[in-house]
Every structure is written in structure tokens, then in C-alpha cells.
Amino acid sequence: MKVVLAITGASGSIYGVRLARQLANDPRVELHLVLSRAGERTLFEETGIRAQELRDLASFSYPFEDIGCRLASGSYQTDAMVVAPCSIQTMSAIAHGISSNLITRAADVMLKERRKLVLMVRESPFHLGHLRSMVALSEMGAIIAPPVPGFYHKPETVLDLVDHSIHRVLDLIGCPDANARRWDVEGGGRRMGRSISGTDESSRSQPGEGAAGNDDLHLGAGDDDQ
Numbered sequence: 001m002k003v004v005l006a007i008t009g010a011s012g013s014i015y016g017v018r019l020a021r022q023l024a025n026d027p028r029v030e031l032h033l034v035l036s037r038a039g040e041r042t043l044f045e046e047t048g049i050r051a052q053e054l055r056d057l058a059s060f061s062y063p064f065e066d067i068g069c070r071l072a073s074g075s076y077q078t079d080a081m082v083v084a085p086c087s088i089q090t091m092s093a094i095a096h097g098i099s100s101n102l103i104t105r106a107a108d109v110m111l112k113e114r115r116k117l118v119l120m121v122r123e124s125p126f127h128l129g130h131l132r133s134m135v136a137l138s139e140m141g142a143i144i145a146p147p148v149p150g151f152y153h154k155p156e157t158v159l160d161l162v163d164h165s166i167h168r169v170l171d172l173i174g175c176p177d178a179n180a181r182r183w184d185v186e187g188g189g190r191r192m193g194r195s196i197s198g199t200d201e202s203s204r205s206q207p208g209e210g211a212a213g214n215d216d217l218h219l220g221a222g223d224d225d226q
């Protein structure tokens with residue numbers, strides 16, 4: 001499948017890095033990459049990684065200003081687009097159809113062609129205008145997926161937290177990672193699933209087993225969408 005990954009200048013460029021690496025290693029995926037100018041800068045500020053390093057991973061990469069390239073046309077068929085991280089500027093532009101660069105144009109194409117668009121919007125706090133833009137985007141069919149960490153998988157490192165959000169986004173675009181940890185409770189309350197630390201989840205503390213137990217996280221069977 002053809003996946004467009006856009007990295008913009010919001011904090012959290014590590015989400016873009018992890019997604020790029022994951023998608024580049026997935027034989028099902030042809031990765032099309034675009035970074036905004038601010039995205040390149042924030043990437044370097046936060047991770048020390050240069051944009052070229054990510055471009056080298058992608059099947060194809062495109063200049064931010066190239067509003068004439070194939071991603072800018074609805075006639076070029078792609079399957080999904082993820083903006084990770086997505087700045088407020090880019091999110092707001094997409095919400096209002098302002099397509100002055102390749103990222104906002106490609107996102108507009110996804111919306112008009114009714115294709116999957118996932119925005120990992122990163123800002124805090126949000127003002128009413130931000131929230132209204134997110135409502136508008138949701139109404140247009142975009143999926144707003146801010147990188148808000150969950151803790152039910154017992155993360156041990158920052159990357160555990162990052163990858164948890166990444167795995168949820170991969171699920172959303174129909175590219176699930178077989179190694180993703182999932183909340184899965186059998187009828188008897190036994191927790192299953194791959195552990196990030198490599199141990200089977202069932203060997204960890206169970207609900208009600210003292211301080212490490214997760215009484216509050218005991219969900220119904222099959223309810224893994226938190």
C-alpha cells in the first residue's frame with residue numbers, strides 16, 4: 001500500500017522518526033515522505049537527526065514546496081496519509097482548505113478523495129479555535145490522533161510510550177504491527193499480549209495482585225480500543 005508520511009514542525013518529531021522507520025521496514029508499504037521546513041528544524045533540534053537520513057529510508061521523498069508533484073493530485077492513488085507530528089499551523093491550514101505547500105495540499109487531496117488521513121496533532125493546551133478546527137476535520141473524515149500516551153501497557157521507557165501511539169496509528173491506516181502490544185482480557189481476567197520488554201504479558205502482575213496490579217484497567221474482553 002502507498003502511505004504518505006508528513007513530518008511537520010510540532011514537537012514530537014520522534015513520532016515521525018519511529019513511523020518512518022516502521023513503515024520503511026514494512027514490505028507491505030511504499031513510503032512517500034514529505035517534511036516541512038519547520039519539521040526539518042524541529043527534527044534536528046529534538047533528535048539530532050537530519051532530514052536526509054529519513055529521506056534515505058523512504059521509497060520516495062518530495063520537496064515541501066513541490067505543489068506540482070504527484071501527491072498533489074487526486075488522480076495519483078495513495079491509500080493513507082499520516083501527519084506525525086502535526087503542528088497547529090498545518091492542522092489549521094488543512095481544516096480550512098489552505099493548500100499552499102505539498103503537505104497541506106496532499107492532505108486536502110486525501111480529504112476530497114475520501115481517503116484515510118490521520119493527524120497526530122501536538123500542542124497543549126488547546127484554545128477554542130484549535131478545538132473547532134479539529135471538529136471540522138473530524139466532520140470531513142480526518143482522524144485526529146494526538147499522541148496522548150496510555151499507561152495500561154506499563155511502559156518502561158519513553159520509546160515504549162512513543163511506540164504505543166505509533167502502533168495505534170498503524171492500526172488506523174490498516175498496517176498493524178504484529179509486535180504491537182494489545183490489551184486483551186480473557187473471561188477469567190487473565191491478561192495476554194506481547195510485552196515491550198520481551199516477556200509475555202501473562203507473566204506480569206495481574207489485576208488485584210498488589211501495588212503493581214491494575215484493578216482500574218480491567219476492561220471487558222476484546223475491548224482494546226482505549
Ligand SMILES: Cc1cc2nc3c(=O)[nH]c(=O)nc-3n(C[C@H](O)[C@H](O)[C@H](O)COP(=O)(O)O)c2cc1C
Nearest residue numbers: 008009010011036038039042087088089090122123
Ligand atoms: C522546538 C520547537 C517545538 C515546537 N513545538 C510545537 C508544537 O508542539 N506544536 C505546534 O503546533 N507548533 C510547534 N512549534 C512551532 C511550529 O514549528 C511552527 O508553528 C511552524 O510554523 C509550523 O510549520 P509547519 O506546520 O509548516 O511545520 C515548535 C517549534 C519548535 C522550533
